[in-house]
Structures are given as C-alpha cells and as structure tokens.
Amino acid sequence: MTSAPIIDQLLKLNNQDIVSFHVPGHKNGRIYNKISYKNFQDIVYSLDTTEIPGTDNLHNAKDIIRQSQDKASKIFKSEETFFLVNGSTAGIYSMIMASTCPGDKILIDRNCHQSVINASILGDLVPTYVYPNMDEEQGIAMGILPEDIEKQLIEHSDIKAVVLTYPTYHGIACDLKKIREIVHKYDKILLIDEAHGAHFGLSEYLPPSALSCGADGVVQSTHKTLPSFTQSSMLHVQGDRIDREKLKFMLRIHQSSSPSYLLLSSLDFAVMVYETEGKYLMKDLLENINNFREMVYKLDKVSIMSKDIIGINGVHAIDPTRLWFGLKGITGYRLEQRLRDEFNIQMELSNNYGVLAVTSIANDTQDFYRLLSALDIISKEETNKGFYDLQSFIYKIPEQVFTPRQALYKNKKRVLLKESSGYTSGESIIPYPPGIPLIVPGEKINDEVIEYVTAIIKSGKEILGLKDASYQWIEILA
Template sequence: MGISTIPIMNAILSHLQHSPGSYHVPGHKMGRGLDGALGAWLSQAGRLDLTEIPGLDDLHAPEGAIREAQSLAADAFGAEETYFLVNGSTAGNLAMILTAVRPGEKILVPRNLHKSVLNGLVLAKAQPVFYHPEVHEEYGIASGVAVETVREIVQSHREAKALLIVSPTYHGICSDLKKIAEIVHEAGMMLLVDEAHGAHFAFHESLPETAMESGADMAVQSTHKTLGALTQASMLHVRGPQVDRARLRKRLQLVQSTSPSYLLLASLDVARHQMQTEGHAMMSQAIEAVKKGAGRLATSPHLNLLDENNTPGNFRVDPLKWTIGVTGLHKTGSQVYEHLHLQNRLTLELSDPQNVLAVFTYTDGDRQVDRLVKALQALEPAAKEAREHEVLLPKMLYTALEAKLLPHEAFEMDTERVPLQGAAGCCAGEMVIPYPPGIPLIVPGEVWTEELISHVQTLRDAGVRFQGVEDSRMQEVRVLPQQQKGV
C-alpha cells in the first residue's frame, strides 16, 4: 500500500468499468436522472455518486477501500488512526466530546469555541468550564491561548476529563500546542483540538506544527477548507493511549449519516493523495507568492496585515491567512468586503467591524495574490480624501458571563421573546453567533449583560450577520421566562 494508491477512487472506477446496471439508490441512477443545469454541470461526476454496494466498502464498518484510504490518511497526517467525516468537522467535534466526557463530567473549553462544540456539550450533557484566549486589541479578535492560562484552568479543575482548544483560530493564530499538551497530559486529561483550519499544516515546514505532531489525543480538520476535498468532507485524527477507540467509533456512528456520499469520501482520498505526491511543491509556490504579496501590502499606509511580528504572545500565524485591518481606509470591514465583492468580483472569507479575512491555499499563486493586493491598494487614494469618522471597534469579543444553567439544561426549557435592549438580567435561551466565524457570544443558560447587549448592537449596526437566533435582525432574542432566571 503506497502513497500513490487512491483506494476509494480506484474502487469506484473499477465498479464503473463493467457497465453496471443500477437497481439501487440514489434515485438519479448514476447521473441519468439529474435534471437541467445541475446535470449538465455535474456531467460524469453523477456516476460517482454511489452507495454502499459490493466492492465499495462501508464507512461505518470499513474493511476494504475506505479502511485502506483512512490508513493512508493517518500516515499522511501523522496520526495512529484517521476517520473520514462526511458531516463536516461538526461531526468530528461532536464525536470528540461525546467520547471524552460523560453526562455531568467537566470539560475545559475556550470562550472562542465554534457552535458545533457547544452542540456537543448539549448532547453530552457535559459541564463546560470556560477559559479565555488572549484578545488581540489592535484587531479586536481572539488570539491564541496562553500556556499560563491553560496551566491555571487545569490546576483549578483537576477533575475535568479533557481540555478542548481551537488552534489555529479562524484568523490563523496558533497556540503552543506542544506545551499545552504536556500540561494537559500531566493532569491526566485528554487534549482535543478543533484544528478545522489547519489541514494543510502537515505538508510544509514553513507552516505551524500540527496538533498530532504536538501531542494532541484527537484533532478535527476541515479537509475541504484548505485542501482539495469537497465541501463538508473532513477528517478526525487520533493518537495516543487515552482515547477509547471503540467508544469513539460508536459515537461517530451517532453523528454521521448512514448514507455517506462517495463523492465526499473519494475527495478525501484524492486530497490526501495530492498532498503526499505534490503537496510540498504546491505549498511552496503558494507560500512564496503570498509572502511577496504581504511585502507589497506592508507598504500600504492605510492597511494593516496581521502577522507574527504584530501578534503579542509569540503565537504563530498561518501565512496563508490574511487578516487585514481596514480602519485606516475610514471604512468598516463589511464595507470593504462588499466593495471588493461588487466592484472587483473578489469574495473574501469574512468581514467584521475592523477587518477582512482572505484565505489562500495551495492552488493560489502570483496572479491571485496580485489581483487582491491591487484591489485593496486601489481603495487607498479615496481614504486620503475620506472624512474621519469613528469606526465601531468592540474591545472584547469573548467576555466572562454568569451561567445560571448548564447549556443542556437551558436547551430543554421553554423560551420567550424579548427586545434585545430589554434582555439584561435574563438567561439566554438561544445562541447568538456572528457568522462567520461562528463563535457564540452567549450560550443558553448564561445571563445577558448591558455590555454584551451594546456589543451585539454594535455588530448588528456594522452589518454583521447572526446565526443561532430566531430573529436574525437581532431586534429580539429568546430568553428563559422570568420565573426561571434564578434557577
């Protein structure tokens, strides 16, 4: 079994070679029934959209091509075992938490957790203990987690079963996972890493170390975000003796579809193969192009590019992520994002009141970098003429809130709608999630404060979109009824 093998793709192609007759699902029958534009665009890809039939293995009990592909992926990403995920990194985060903690047990989680982690806490009926990442004041975003913060939270909650951390963050900032793993393991806990944005780290020495290299027990990666898998295709990597593998496999069956897409599975296999055979060279050209572009952007007086030199705490930063402070243009990030999208046909990953975020991958080179740099720098002449105005800049995105109830307790309770400005003192009955990046500002069971209400209003007025809430306009929010406040 060599790295040039692509087991799942080969199994599918072998099946198609024999002109098979389809008397099984899916209903479009190997693409024949795909209608109109979708059928035209998918073309031959529809023939690959198969199901668990002889020769194609079974994701939930792999013995053939899928098992071989997962083994090859484990070797490529530095894991002992790798599991393919067709329900995105969400499924991996859910499975990690359900494996690590039982109902009522404590797990240490960062305040900048993704909403899927909170959903995992609800399903596991776990008791979260929140700790806080550093806040990059200049950009108003979550930075890495200080080693001392981990040491303090672990010492204060020795009974916790695991610590979960987000590294890299959405903005590409990486914590010192190696030192954190040592602290967590000395306390007898598992280290779980939401590494959704770091699938590419394993394939170039200029990139930060992976969670597996650093000693994590489990790590989830969105292979589709920074490598060549199709959207929703991800991986869960496992290493070390602390993970109950049988328990993990059972939990994966709870959160994964019983009808996994073979297009997604094949794309994971192909993405791994591509990185092992060509990845280093492709990463090298992308990193070099982005480095040159960053140098050009550094000469721009009205733009501020986040990198390791201006990130307090000695945190590493993924060079393929550009967090660009745009307040020097006298515009909000949302305004810059919209301008680039409408006027330049350039769509960035996200915006917030202060910044825009651009994601580069192994596919990008000088042309792609140059196009973005020119579009950004073209905004600068107007900035010189712009009238100075205050851009709303929230100072603290991730604040400590009083929790009256555990998330799963609040999740089960009835709620009522109240105006946002009248929610102070009420227990939240829903998550409030600026999206992207998908990080909850408040979770069910926590108490609304005047400070948080003002912060949400600031984001709302700056054009930020919200998920998790019934009223996406953020005029009203769901809270627990008044008589439940003191529960």
C-alpha cells in the same frame, strides 16, 4: 417554466469569475487546473453511489475506504484516521462524547466553534471555560496561555478533557506542545479542533500540526484548506486515552448511514494531492503570499497582521496563509463589500476593523495581483474622503448561570434584544462566519454583547441562533 433555484444560482456564480479568498480550499474547483487526475472533475456526478459490491462501507471499512483512511493516517502521521462526511461537527461531537460520560466536566476555550458547545448539550457535559487573550483594537481572539490551562486544571480537578481551537479562525496558534505537557501531566485528554489547520504539515514555515504536538484527538476540516468537497473532514487519533471502539460507535451515531461517496472520493483526492504535490504547491503559495505582503506594506493606509504579534497575548505562531488586514478610514464590512461588488473578490469574513482572506494551494499569482490592485484603488479613493476613528468594542465575557443543557430545557419568554441586559439567555447569538458564539444558553446577557451584536446587525451580517429572523427579539429564561 420550471427551474432549479439552487443550481441556477450556483451556475450564475460559477460564471462570474470570482477570485476566492474564502473556503473551500479547492477554490471553485480551480485545483483541477493544477492537478488533473483521470478526469475526476468531469465525471464526478457519475461517482455518486452507495454501499454496493466493490465500494466498501464507511462504518465497517475493510476495502477501498480502509485503504484510503490508512493512507491518510500514514501521511498525516496519526495512529488511526477516520473520514467524516457530516462535516467537522460530527467529528467534534464524536471525539468529545467518546472521551466523556454524562455529567463530566470539560475545559473549553471560550472562542470555540458552536459545535463544541452543542457537544456539551448532547453529551450532558458541564463546560468550564478558559478565555483567550483579546486584541481589543482588532476585535479578535489571540492565544491561550499554558498557565491558564494549568490554573483551571488545578482549580477543577474533576475535568475529564480539554477541548481547544488550534489554530483560531484568524490563524493564531498557541503553544500547544506546552499545553499538551500540562494536560497529560494531570492525566486529562487533549482534544483539538484543528478545522483550519489541515495544511500545517506541508511546510516548516507553518505552525506545527496538533498531532505533532501530541494531541490525543484532532478534527480537521479538510475542505477548508485542502481540496476536498465542503462537508468532508477527517478525525485523527493517537495514544490510548480515547476508547477507539466507543469512538467508532459515536461516529455511527453522528454520521449518516448513507455516506456520500462524492465526499469520500474528494477526501481520497485531497490525500493524494497532499502526498504528491502538496509541498510544492504550498511553497508556491507561500512565495505568492510573501510577495503580496511586501507590496501591501508599500500601500498607504493598509495594515496587515504580521509575525510581530508572536510572543504577545499567548501567540506562539501564526499561519501565514491567513491574511488579516484593514484599511484606515473604512470598516472591514465596507471593505469586504467593495471588494466583492466592484472587483469580484470574495473574502472569508469581516468585522468592524478588517477582513480575512483564507488562501490555499489552489490560489495562484493572479489572485494576489487582483487583490493588491483592488486595495491600491480603494485606499486612494477612501483616502480622499477623509478619515474617521472606528468605534472600539470591548467584549466583556458573559457570566455563566446554567450549563447550556440546563438552559435548553428551562421555560423561556421573549424580550427585545436591546432590553435584554441582565437576563439569562435562552438562545445562542452566533455571528456567521465564523460561527463562534458571543453568548450561549445559560449565560447572562450584558451591555457589551448587545452593543456588539447591534453593530453586527447594522453591518448586514448574518446572525445564527436567534429564532427571530429580524434579530429584534431574544428568548431569555423565565
């Protein structure tokens, strides 16, 4: 009997009634229960087409795509907006390479997504890093200080562009307005990976958008927090620091010449929802989140990240739609597993200390009740088993020996990961999610990296970047 394994598994998952606290933002299509637009969800397969009369061309948009992009530009308050069908990665590549030339130096936050590192390889760029403050108890990156940006720009006057993550995966927002003032004072280009902040304009209770802070180029993963399909994103630009024609050329290089009209139509849908119902739905979401937080505070042994961290470690604001919480006595890895296996609740990610819930305007009140009920049960059961202290990992920033591109083309050999301390890595080590590299090619491996990666492997989490599927071996520079 023949089968279609991907379809079969997706249909199986669809029938499990999973509560989604993970991306994409449409939450398993549930946004269509709130907003039904001309039966869009029922006929989506029949909309898959290509460039024929009446459909326009993404790479030379003059008709319906141009109209939709112009509408997005108006709503998101950019000067020009480009739809992305190869994910935010294509947008990151394009805006960085449109703003630089081979050999240029760029300033990057060290907790950036792997696509930023890969852009430095593709564009033959020299990355210089600025390091975020860390919450060592929680094992997560916090904010970037404006003075640290200025220090780097003074020390490296030949930096061409500054590329920052805003907000972080956990919803941490730095003082981007102040940073923009500094970057532009030194006549540099400010590029923002706002993959997790496409929804910021929907409420005054959210951090300010990167565009409103004055960034020159902004990439948003519309699919993560707004209701477009996975792999659909937007690139917004304003001002005259980015060469628009060069940007369009880079987009043609990094995007498919056969763009998916399903993805384009989902972006069109997301723009329509954002404009018409977005603020109302966000108001409803924030009310549900506030109620959830009040109830969580009453649960014994459950801790949740709050506004108390604002003003500390470079944190200027936090995104309330991100819920980072932990349960005393068990690891975040175990908590995530129990929520999925026993309560059909899927979180976005976990580490040794806690779990992350990514909420969106497609979540409803019942989702939060189910999560609260599960946490209440787990906290009481785990409490009866007694407590133990979680091991604290202090991540030591690796030393950069070569640029990622230089390391890519050097001879390599394999050694056991556990014996690799002191060697220069020829591979990336990227826990996924969130896709933030612990180490990239050209950086020196240290004991802290090995210890941290070993713990991640033991938890059963996925590691990207290593060729060895068993995660026992790593390539180093010979």
